[in-house]
Amino acid sequence: MDEETLPGGVANAGSVVRVGPHVLRPSTPQTPLLHQLLRHVRAAGFEGVPEPLGIEPDGRERLVFIEGDVPCPPFPRWAQSDQALASIARLLARFHAASSGFEWPRNASWSTELADPSGGAAICHNDVCLENVIFREGTAVALIDFDFVAPGRPLYDLSQMAKMCVPVDTVEDAAVWGWEPADRSNRLRVMADAYGLQDERSGLVDGLEEAMRAGDGFVRRRVERGEPAFIQMWETMGGGARYQRRWEWFQENRDRFLDALE
Numbered sequence: 001m002d003e004e005t006l007p008g009g010v011a012n013a014g015s016v017v018r019v020g021p022h023v024l025r026p027s028t029p030q031t032p033l034l035h036q037l038l039r040h041v042r043a044a045g046f047e048g049v050p051e052p053l054g055i056e057p058d059g060r061e062r063l064v065f066i067e068g069d070v071p072c073p074p075f076p077r078w079a080q081s082d083q084a085l086a087s088i089a090r091l092l093a094r095f096h097a098a099s100s101g102f103e104w105p106r107n108a109s110w111s112t113e114l115a116d117p118s119g120g121a122a123i124c125h126n127d128v129c130l131e132n133v134i135f136r137e138g139t140a141v142a143l144i145d146f147d148f149v150a151p152g153r154p155l156y157d158l159s160q161m162a163k164m165c166v167p168v169d170t171v172e173d174a175a176v177w178g179w180e181p182a183d184r185s186n187r188l189r190v191m192a193d194a195y196g197l198q199d200e201r202s203g204l205v206d207g208l209e210e211a212m213r214a215g216d217g218f219v220r221r222r223v224e225r226g227e228p229a230f231i232q233m234w235e236t237m238g239g240g241a242r243y244q245r246r247w248e249w250f251q252e253n254r255d256r257f258l259d260a261l262e
Contacts, residue, residue, distance in 0.1 A: 008072045008131040009145070010229045011222075018065055022053065027061040033108050034146045035061070037099065037123065046098035048091055048142040066142045068134035074178025078138050079130055085165055085187055086194035087140040088133055092125070092161060093195045095143060096154045099123035104151065113218050114160065116152025117210055124157035125149055129164035158195055159207030162188055163215060168208055170249045173242055185253065185260040192261055201261040205254060212250065216243045 003017040003024070016025040035052035042051060050063040071079035078084065102123055104110075114126040125132075126148040134142040166187045167174055192201055220240075222230035238245075250257075 006070075008070055010233055011147075011227070012145075013229055021065050023050065023063045023065050024056065024060040025063070027055055027059055028111070028147055030110055030147070030149075031055060031061050033105065033110070034149060036105075037102055037149065038146070040102045041095065041098040044098040044101075046094055048095060048140075049146070050142070050144060066134050066144070068136045068141055070132075070134055070144075071130040073131075075130055076178075077180070079135070080180060080182070081138065082187060082190045084135065084138055084140065086190055087135075087138075088128065088161065088165055089158070089191045089194035091133070091140045091143060092128055092158065095125065096122060096157070110150040111148045112150065113221075114148045114214055115150035116156040117214065118153060118156070120151055120153035120156070122152060122154045122157070123149060124152040124154070124160075126152070126157060126160050128157070128161040153207075155197075155200060155203050156207050156210060158191070158197065159204055159211040160215075162191055162204065163208060163211045166191065168212070168250055169246050173237065173245060176237060185256040188257055189260040202258055204261060205257050208250065208257070212243075212247060 001020045003019050005014055006016045006018055006023070009016060012026055016023065018024075032055070035054075038049050038052045041049055050066060053062040053064065055061050100122070116124060116126075125143060125146060127145060128143060132143060132145045133140050134144060162168060166184050167179060168184065168188075169179070171181050188204070192204055197204065219230060219234060223234045
């Protein structure tokens with residue numbers, strides 16, 4: 001069958017294709033381990049992840065295609081709704097529950113680029129952004145792109161999601177990706193409530209600081225390595241000045257985020 005290039009992504013942009021009922025995408029040294037994880041959560045009754053089929057002779061992984069809508073910039077209005085945000089948080093909570101009990105094989109390795117700096121025993125996706133969520137009728141039904149999975153704290157994974165899906169950013173910089181103005185502190189509360197976060201709610205704000213540092217460092221390293229896709233994104237976002245604006249905006253609004261979570 002002909003290969004249909006699927007939109008979205010940065011590092012893998014243009015390299016993820018659909019072939020009939022399947023998806024082919026670049027694999028990594030961690031792909032066999034990630035396939036074990038996906039099989040584990042599906043066996044636990046969580047079908048919100050792709051079904052892995054194996055690795056092709058050309059090195060690409062093969063997965064079952066999941067029908068639905070994947071928002072790409074500029075993000076459509078329906079994907080920016082509180083209802084959509086809450087559905088992603090509920091989906092992530094279910095993923096965390098289904099992945100509990102998964103045991104990393106001895107001497108297994110994983111990507112450390114976006115991993116929880118404090119460590120932890122839970123399985124974290126670490127890259128839950130709108131482009132990595134499949135929706136049906138405005139409701140999140142599946143997570144995709146598990147390249148940055150690593151052990152960590154669920155709260156940190158939720159913070160990574162908040163950074164990108166609330167999003168935590170200035171109005172002007174968020175608008176570059178099509179985000180409309182919104183009460184970001186209220187959206188953080190909506191997300192925390194939908195996830196079912198009870199204890200350590202204020203820790204979500206501390207986690208946001210960690211997530212911003214990790215994300216900023218990740219992009220900078222890719223730019224310094226000369227990766228064209230990340231250089232283009234870096235320039236589109238306004239370079240290092242953009243990250244400084246976001247950090248300063250977050251510090252100015254930190255108390256608002258804390259108050260919203262009480």
